[in-house]
Amino acid sequence: MFKQYIGWKFVLTSIAMVIIVTTIWFVSNLSRKIQEEERKKVATWVAANREVLQDSTGANLNLAIEIVTTNTTIPLILTDEQGRILDSRNLDSARIAQNPTYLQEQLLAFKKQHPPFIMEVDARQKLYNYIYYGDSLILKQVRYYPYIQLLVVTLFIGIVLFALSSTNRATQNQVWVGLAKETAHQLGTPLSSMEAWLEILRENEANSMMVNELAKDVDRLKLITDRFSKIGSVPKLEEKDVVQQIENMTNYIRKRAPQKVQFNIHTQETELAAMISPPLFDWVVENLLKNALDAMEGTGKIDITIENHPTFITIDVADTGKGIPKMNFEKVFKPGFSTKKRGWGLGLSLAKRIIGEYHKGRLYVKNSEVGKGTTFRILLRK
Known part of the structure; x- marks a missing residue:
């Protein structure tokens, strides 16, 4: 195709x-x-x-x-x-x-x-x-007419292509929003059932350890459901400490990552406030960290650098993985594009949308070199 x-x-x-x-x-x-x-x-x-x-x-x-x-x-x-x-x-x-x-x-x-x-x-x-x-005026008109005509035709074609692109993008957005909300809706029913079963299990103190672990998984599923339900609607932004949010998500991923992967957070700030949607922002950071883990295939280093600027905050997520060819810097954010055999190619696309549309920031590939690693940058307005 x-x-x-x-x-x-x-x-x-x-x-x-x-x-x-x-x-x-x-x-x-x-x-x-x-x-x-x-x-x-x-x-x-x-x-x-x-x-x-x-x-x-x-x-x-x-x-x-x-x-x-x-x-x-x-x-x-x-x-x-x-x-x-x-x-x-x-x-x-x-x-x-x-x-x-x-x-x-x-x-x-x-x-x-x-x-x-x-x-x-x-x-x-x-x-x-x-x-x-x-x-003569006639000669001038004949000489310049084709260039004016071609300019008008080019502008017309450009407007048509822009309109088609906008229509396609709007259709895609509707599909993603519908898919996300339907997923959140479908997860709601089994989650309610699981919470009810947890309450029954809590009645027996012998199940306390198992209940605690299951409760963590249920909370995790509830967080995922909450994230999906927020796609397509304007999220409520809250003033949160970005450093703390990133540390929490990094600790969560670190516990589930291979032992040969090293995580480092670099920042001169102990606290850095910004207006964010915590569930969606965590989703973006989680997605970048998981992509970094996939790129390194179990061994390497992930460096997260947080810098404070007068009007914005930058967050760089750098890995020592296989890297991205320069021609794919923009393609990695397109829906359906994935280098993983089982990947759907939606993670980075949704992450870019969350940062761009909901947080009015930017997410892009800062730099990458094949065989050496990749650095993604989040730019957040304060």
């Missing part, structure tokens, strides 16, 4: 590139032809002007005057040999009146666009005038 998606994506991108290249080539060819036609028109205009200046009579003069007066699209500037502007045509008269340097600016632009036509004014005195011309 993934390979098919990549294949279709490549085909569609290739087709789009062919359309873009073909459009630009066609319009460039068309604008070149229009430009050549305009040069011929200016050449004809110059010849007609020459006829008028030579004071011809009869049909030639009438034809020349008609050619001179019918040019209403191509902007022209007439100068003498010293570059003084003598006349202009088809330029914005309002801007000429408002801006004294407008004609000079246009003249400089015309000089860059096309070589001038030289018109002989007086053969005896060897006087010449120079006709500079620019691109």
Whole structure:
């Protein structure tokens, strides 16, 4: 399925590139032809002007005057040999009146666009005038239209893709929320039954040790149920000591981790308050610690570094496991992505959502090197 998606994506991108290249080539060819036609028109205009200046009579003069007066699209500037502007045509008269340097600016632009036509004014005195011309409005529109069109199409496609992505994300969120709440609901019934059986077992003092251990497991299941039930609803944030929360969760995981795994907490703060949802925040820390344990496969070291900053708190969870390739830094947070054979690929996705949406913070891969380990960073606003 993934390979098919990549294949279709490549085909569609290739087709789009062919359309873009073909459009630009066609319009460039068309604008070149229009430009050549305009040069011929200016050449004809110059010849007609020459006829008028030579004071011809009869049909030639009438034809020349008609050619001179019918040019209403191509902007022209007439100068003498010293570059003084003598006349202009088809330029914005309002801007000429408002801006004294407008004609000079246009003249400089015309000089860059096309070589001038030289018109002989007086053969005896060897006087010449120079006709500079620019691109007509039609030529400019033809030249820039495809780029504007492509920009509009690109923006449209971008908006459509963003809308589809938002819709898919919203659908995914609804699925995860529904799944989480249904799980919490389904766990509720057996939990109630287990609590009732515990009360019966407590009646016999000989069962006290067994009851205490079972009670811990029931409390753990109740915590998990509470976590799932909070997904999708706005959690109540409380001011809690982050250092204490992390120490408690680390101690819980340490007791259940292989003996060859070493846990270290590094911080200069004895107490560090932040607004968090304790059950959900514990879930995130637990998930990161369990991922670190899985990455190390029973042997290694986990370092948790807590740092206090003026407006935020950073919590780095570093392991000495197998590491993550750089190309997977973002993929590890996508639902369904997992490197474990039995993994569902939901833990980091939910953890990122808990920190990002509920705590207005960030969870990301700070750094990782294959074969050496990974560091995840939680950034919490105070």
